[in-house]
Amino acid sequence: MTSGVIFDIKKFAIHDGPGIRTTVFFKGCPLACWWCHNPEGLTIAEQHIHHPERCIGCGECVQHCPQNAIELSDKGCLWDNESCIRCKTCVQTCPSEAHEFIGQTVTAGEVVDKIKKDIVFYDESRGGVTFSGGEPLMQVEFLLELLDACVQLDIHRTVDTTGYADAELLLSVAARTDLFLYDLKHLDAEKHRNYTGVSNKKILDNLKLIAQHGAKVNIRIPIIPGFNADDENINHTGEFISSLSGVRDVSLLPYHNAAKSKYSRLGVHCFPSEIQIPSKKEVHDIAERLEGFDLQVKIGG
Numbered sequence: 382m383t384s385g386v387i388f389d390i391k392k393f394a395i396h397d398g399p400g401i402r403t404t405v406f407f408k409g410c411p412l413a414c415w416w417c418h419n420p421e422g423l424t425i426a427e428q429h430i431h432h433p434e435r436c437i438g439c440g441e442c443v444q445h446c447p448q449n450a451i452e453l454s455d456k457g458c459l460w461d462n463e464s465c466i467r468c469k470t471c472v473q474t475c476p477s478e479a480h481e482f483i484g485q486t487v488t489a490g491e492v493v494d495k496i497k498k499d500i501v502f503y504d505e506s507r508g509g510v511t512f513s514g515g516e517p518l519m520q521v522e523f524l525l526e527l528l529d530a531c532v533q534l535d536i537h538r539t540v541d542t543t544g545y546a547d548a549e550l551l552l553s554v555a556a557r558t559d560l561f562l563y564d565l566k567h568l569d570a571e572k573h574r575n576y577t578g579v580s581n582k583k584i585l586d587n588l589k590l591i592a593q594h595g596a597k598v599n600i601r602i603p604i605i606p607g608f609n610a611d612d613e614n615i616n617h618t619g620e621f622i623s624s625l626s627g628v629r630d631v632s633l634l635p636y637h638n639a640a641k642s643k644y645s646r647l648g649v650h651c652f653p654s655e656i657q658i659p660s661k662k663e664v665h666d667i668a669e670r671l672e673g674f675d676l677q678v679k680i681g682g
Contacts, residue, residue, distance in 0.1 A: 382489055382490050382526070383522050384486050384488050384489075385487065385523030386425050386486050387406055387407055387485060387492070388407075388419075388483050389404075389405075390403065390404070390495055392499060393499075393502070394511065397539065397682065398508070398511045398539035399560075400537070401506040401508040402503070402509055403496050403511070404511045404513050405492055405511070405512050405513065406513050406514055407513070407514040407516065407519065408421075408484050408514070408515050409425030409514070409515050409516060411516060411545050412516070412578055414578075414603075415656060416636050416656050418639065420640060420644050420647055422516075425484075425519065427485075428483045428484060429460055429480065429481070429482055430482070430483055431460055432481065433456070433458075435478055437476070437479075438457070439477075442458060442470075442479075442480060446470055446471060447470060449464065457479075458480075462648070489523060489527050489530060490530075496534075503536060509536045509537025509538060510531055510538060511539040511562070512527065512528075512539070514541070516542060516543050516545065516546075517541070518542055518545070518550060518551065521554065524540070525554065528557035528558065537559050537560075538557065538558050538560070540560075541562040542564065543564045544564065544587045544588055545583055546583075548587055551590070555591050555594060560599065561591065561596055561598045562599050562601050563588055564603070565601070565621075566609060567609045568581070568614055568618055568621060569581075570582060576605075576608055589625065595626075598625075601632045602632070602633055602634065603636060604633055604635045604664055604667060606636075606657040606659050608656075612670070615671065619671045619673065619674035622676060623676060629676050631676050631679075632679055633678065633680045633681070635664050635680070636657075636659060637658060664680055
C-alpha cells in the first residue's frame with residue numbers, strides 16, 4: 382500500500398468544494414508563493430514548530446535532547462534545525478506542549494479509514510473528500526491510490542491544485558476526479574515566476590488540457606494587490622478563462638495575513654510588509670469585471 386506525507390486532515394470542511402467535506406492536506410509544493418497561507422505544506426520534510434507562548438522555561442527539552450539541538454534563552458527555546466534528528470524527545474519531555482512536529486507519513490488505507498467515517502455526512506450534504514496541500518500532485522501515486530479507493534466507495538472527489546505537474550499525470554488524476562479547484566495566480570509568466578518561483582506556462586497549458594478533456598473546474602484566484610489585482614491582468618485573466626471549454630466558475634480569494642504566526646513558529650521568512658490586504662471594494666470591482674466575461678464569480682472559497 383502506498384504511503385504519503387500529510388500535515389492535516391480537516392473534517393467538516395465547507396470551503397473546499399460542495400457540501401460537507403473531509404480535506405486531506407498533502408505536504409510539499411513546487412511553488413513558493415509569497416502569500417502562501419499554508420507554509421507548513423511548502424516542504425515535504427517533517428518540520429519542528431515551537432510555541433513560545435506555551436514555553437515555561439523549565440529546560441526539560443534542553444536537558445533531554447540527545448543532539449544538544451536546543452538551548453534556552455530569554456526569548457524561549459532556540460532550535461538548531463541542522464542538528465535535530467527528529468527523534469521528538471523534546472515533544473515527549475515538554476510539560477507545556479511547546480514543541481510540535483508537522484508532517485506524518487501515513488498509508489492510503491489509514492487515510493481512507495478516516496474518510497469513511499463521515500460518509501453519512503457526505504451523502505446528506507452532497508459532499509465528499511478534497512485533496513489539498515501543499516500540492517497533491519507532488520505525491521501522485523499516493524493521490525491516485527486515494528482517489529481509486531474513493532471511487533470504489535462512491536465518494537465525491539475534489540483535487541485542489543496549482544496545476545504544476547506533468548500533463549500525463551494530471552490526466553490520470555482527472556480520470557478519477559469529479560472537481561478541480563484550480564489556482565490561477567497571474568497571466569504574465571515573468572511576474573508569476575517572480576512571486577511564486579515557477580513559470581505559469583505548464584499551469585496554463587494543463588488548465589487548457591483538462592478543460593478540453595471535459596474536467597469540471599472551479600478557478601480560484603488569490604487577490605493580491607500589487608501583484609495580480611490590476612485591471613490589465615484581470616482583463617487578461619477573464620479573457621483566458623472565458624476561452625476555456627466548459628469553465629465558468631471562479632472563486633476570488635482575498636489575501637489575508639492570518640498565517641503570519643505560522644511563519645514565525647516555523648522559523649520561515651514571509652513577506653507581510655510587501656503584501657497588502659485588498660479592500661472589499663477592490664474585490665467587488667474585480668468580481669464585476671470578471672462577470673463581464675460571462676463568468677460565474679463568487680467571493681471566498
